[in-house]
Amino acid sequence: MKSFRRVGLMSFLLMALMTFSLTANTTPISAAESERNNGVKVMDRVRLAEKNRQKFLGDYQSLLTRTDPDLIAMKERLVYGEIVERGTLNDHQRMLVTLVALAASRTLEEMKIQTEAALRVGLSPVEIKEALYQCAPYIGFPGTESALRLVNEAFVEKGIPLPVESQATVTEESRFRDGLTAQKAIFGDSIDKMHASAPEGQKDIMVNCLSAFCFGDFYTRKSLDLKTRELLTFSIVSALGGCEAQVKAHVQGNANMGNTRQNLIDALAQMLPYIGFPRTLNALGCVNAVMQDS
Numbered sequence: 001m002k003s004f005r006r007v008g009l010m011s012f013l014l015m016a017l018m019t020f021s022l023t024a025n026t027t028p029i030s031a032a033e034s035e036r037n038n039g040v041k042v043m044d045r046v047r048l049a050e051k052n053r054q055k056f057l058g059d060y061q062s063l064l065t066r067t068d069p070d071l072i073a074m075k076e077r078l079v080y081g082e083i084v085e086r087g088t089l090n091d092h093q094r095m096l097v098t099l100v101a102l103a104a105s106r107t108l109e110e111m112k113i114q115t116e117a118a119l120r121v122g123l124s125p126v127e128i129k130e131a132l133y134q135c136a137p138y139i140g141f142p143g144t145e146s147a148l149r150l151v152n153e154a155f156v157e158k159g160i161p162l163p164v165e166s167q168a169t170v171t172e173e174s175r176f177r178d179g180l181t182a183q184k185a186i187f188g189d190s191i192d193k194m195h196a197s198a199p200e201g202q203k204d205i206m207v208n209c210l211s212a213f214c215f216g217d218f219y220t221r222k223s224l225d226l227k228t229r230e231l232l233t234f235s236i237v238s239a240l241g242g243c244e245a246q247v248k249a250h251v252q253g254n255a256n257m258g259n260t261r262q263n264l265i266d267a268l269a270q271m272l273p274y275i276g277f278p279r280t281l282n283a284l285g286c287v288n289a290v291m292q293d294s
Contacts, residue, residue, distance in 0.1 A: 179216025
């Protein structure tokens, strides 16, 4: 009987000890010590979103803040509480990528406010225009012109004189030659092979238009260097969707220009709220396929 009582007492003490241990290990964590979400404290998201929102957007408030406050809060905490706090892109690069993503995806409702944000963080009117001009060979002139009309409205409201100074460097005689030089600076001798292998009936597109128009008329312009233009082109074709062959080609072009794998991933992160997951993930797959070890 005594042995039975002794065993019962020991069992009780063991259970009490286990209960104490579990209780001690589940003490609530304070808000300040809340777990991190990819480097940004969970409790900091709201504060960071408000700080960065003011930095980029000033006092602007979406009309949807009144009618759809939950959606706007989710958006702003993602963009300004998380994405802009991470990565390798500076504010200028972020805004240029955002502008071309809006143009390429034909979601122009934010073009004016994002143009104002670009000016607010120090981009010049010329740099903004050049980023949008870079869209033309990839999304076509009508889409580019639609975006530019809204950019021009923002400039006029800010008292910025139009037109801005021309950044053209080529003549009718030099555009093919200079374009080919820029093209080969990015893609190397593979351009000669592409020209040589182009079928006779397709040379006008594959040789003349690509080298003279796409690269001669656009890549040779001033204010944005080749490295920046190639980052923007990657962003544009990624935002278009369904252009995986071109995305892969421009991933390689970016690598050749010195843009890193992380630069491209961060550009995709910047575009995610504007182009959505399917196009972002498809482009990310292209980055991983081409720049696996970098």
